[in-house]
Amino acid sequence: MTDYDVLRVFCGPRGGYGNELGVVRDGSLLPDPEERQAFAAKLGFSETVFVDDPERGIIDIRTPTLRLPFAGHPCVGAAWLLDVPELVVPAGVVGARQDGEFCWIEARAQWAPPRTLRRYATAAEVDDLPVPPPGEWIYAWAWEDEPAGRIRARAFPGRDDGIEEDEATGAAALLLTDLLGRALNITQGAGSQILTAPQPHGWIEVGGRVYLER
16 A cells, blocks of 8 residues: 555644545655556545655645546645645646645636535525535535625535545635635535635635644
8 A cells, every 4th residue: 555644624723624635745656647546546535636746846636536637625735744835736836835723825716627606595504405416516605604704615526436525625615715706714514614815816815724634
């Protein structure tokens, strides 16, 4: 078995929750794309990162079934683990910074894969949603406190790959921030926290807490 780390990204205020992320620090151990995809499927996390150049921040992001040009929680986790000022992914160069308990990335909404952003009237409605059938990537959200920018959200990838609900989804938070045009404080899944903030020239920051699980 190839060595890998497990991080929890976008943890709650007390350090709980967060979305697990597998990170293979030495991507050269699995240079073949098919081997990487098989390993990501074997681990079974919503995403797994393969680090191809730790100093330059070049990474490869895989779900259990496909490669992603960009993804939020893998980039936040990798930026925290590698402690680099930027990451390089197929979509472009992702800015990164550490700010006390939070790690932030800066990306563009057009890098995020398509998502259906579905608004509900209340947070309770979002809480009560059943897992929808596969086929559509749905980000269900509602205002908890609109003046304060607080949102309740849940994410359903719909890929039929064993991940019925994504605990914390930076790319979807990026798209929602772009749509609403304001900073957000998102509680997603069972209790994960994602912070976002629009930046000049179409960039958006996405940040959260990261912990090394094992």
